[in-house]
Amino acid sequence: MTDEARPYFPMFVDISHKKVVVVGAGTIAKRRIRTLVDFTENLTVIAPEVNPELLELQSQGKILILKKQYQREDIYDADLVIAATNDHQTNEDIYSVCKCMGITVNVCSDKNKCDFYFPGIVRKDNLVVGITASGNNHKAARETSDRIRELLNQPEQ
Incomplete structure (x- = not known):
């Protein structure tokens, strides 16, 4: 069976105490954040602008928002990173940093750059x-x- 034809293995993982970082706050990022808030208590969103829905999640203590441009140092201590920006170079940099540091990563815009x-x-x-x-x-x-x-x-949902 080729890799293309091979189905994905379903694996359920406890991320309740893991540091999860989502870089980006657009439509795809928001979907991921909505899903993740039920599974971790340590979710950080990095984006220069966020919408009221995410601000509300922060006011409820469900996420931490860093209203800023992504910098490599932002993900050094992460356990899981979602690259969900609309900038290909930024997503590529996030992927490279994560691979070098052994951080599990998902680049929303590139199926081939996803550990999960x-x-x-x-x-x-x-x-x-x-x-x-x-x-x-x-x-x-x-x-x-x-x-x-x-x-x-x-x-x-």
């Missing part, structure tokens, strides 16, 4: 279901997430 992928997530209490189509069929993954959500009587 975000599944579609459906939660009900302590039940967590992750769905992926191995990056090949987002529509199928979304439809499956919706069907599982219906089974669990959960509203869309």
